[in-house]
Amino acid sequence: MTTQYQKPTPEINDENRAFWEGCRQGELRVQKCSNCGHIRHLSPACPQCLKAEHEWVAASGRGTVYSWIVVHQRYNRAFEEDLPYNVTIVELDEGPRMVTSLVDVENQDIKAGTPVEVVFDRVTEEITLPKFKRIG
């Protein structure tokens, strides 16, 4: 018997569908500007040249910890069992940063600059969340 997933999930739309489809398939994708080649994460247009045309490319899935927090307050009942849990900003090797969380780590062991790689957490039929674990 399965219980329904209670945590909030991202809303899929035309602009981000390819990203979430990639996650479902185990591939972390970023947008590469077709005009200037700038790499971005979930943005409707290129912040460098303002063109919208882009291709979705597979990122290496590797990056480093940029900043992190440990949430102690219960903002949402669905996270109660996880408290205290980390939320982390990872800087991908390709440049963009993303809000995510680290798995398989004690909160007190999280450090900036730690190399990490993506792991995929299939939380619903539609949504697979990219999370990260330490490497090395």
Added chain:
Amino acid sequence: MSLKDKHAIVGAATTRFGKVPGVSALAFTVEAAQLALADAGLAKDSVDAVLCKYPPSGFQGLWAHKVSEALGIQPKIAATIDQAGATNIGLVQYAMMAIEAGLIETAVCCYGDNPLSGPPGTYSKPRGPEGAYGMFGAPSGYAMIAQRHMEEFGTTSEQLGHVAVSTRAWASKNPNAHKRDPMTIADHQASRYVAEPLHLLDCCLVSDGGAAVVVTSVERAKDLNKPPVYIMGIGQHHIAWDLPQRPTLTTSGAKISGEMAFNMAGVGPQDVDVCELYDCFTVVPMITLEDYGFCEKGEGGAFVENGTTGPGGSIPMNTSGGLLSESGMAGMQLIVEAVRQLRGEGGERQVDDPEIALVSGQGGIMHSHATMILRN
């Protein structure tokens, strides 16, 4: 064209702060505007602009128009501006520009909200897809910034605590402050974590209340109730991008905004006698002090230690208790406190004969910033 010394704040007022059930955001806004007009000695018929920040507990389109109706005014300009916590200084700047352009003569800039007794509204909502990872509310965003400041510069939680403690020391001298009981660094350290590295006592209050100021030309200001408080310098800067993509988390819009305001005023940090710096979280005034040039980047932690900003310190900061202890509302009360200090109305918390006051506003998760320099 410089706007220096051409406009003045002639009326300033706050309502009761704290938990005040049964008063709507609109009622607080009207009460504040009415008190500010009475402070100036101006009839409401002389107001030709009503400028508002919308209450975060519930966004409403045409908010300034609703406020105008409640004030019984049909102004030449009514506008609701959204720069979050930087808005209230932004409203004053907009008033100055409209006066300078000859469009209006007198503006009332007013704000009120009831997030403590009413709906908490935007204060604890997720900011986007981050909700999937459990990132909710403003404390989480500012905790990311504080962590990064600690990482880059070795700032400590105790140093953040000094901001909270010195601000509470000021609030204990303010009979209208929401929180007045004494606080120590040990109290700060013992308070529960909200989002590590931020403790509960690093976070501003959630308070009901309102505040307003009346802005007019220097000519019009001459024969009113109180001596005018002149606007010497004003600036804004919006670093805008959401946290992950922002180039740095440890420099705020205060840098450019502050440069604009100081350049217009022709003064520097060394000339400032009293500061009212937006303190939604302890790390914010620390970064603001660095960006304004009171100390070097990264040295804010050491700067605020040992009472520098408290009563008797060399840089009196947040003399009414700030957002951390006087009222958690979004910053209009800081402008009011600067005006009171420059008029000598500070009561037990009055700084000795200040001539120049510096006020800041900051909104979002450090998305927006505004700076104003005032003199008597």
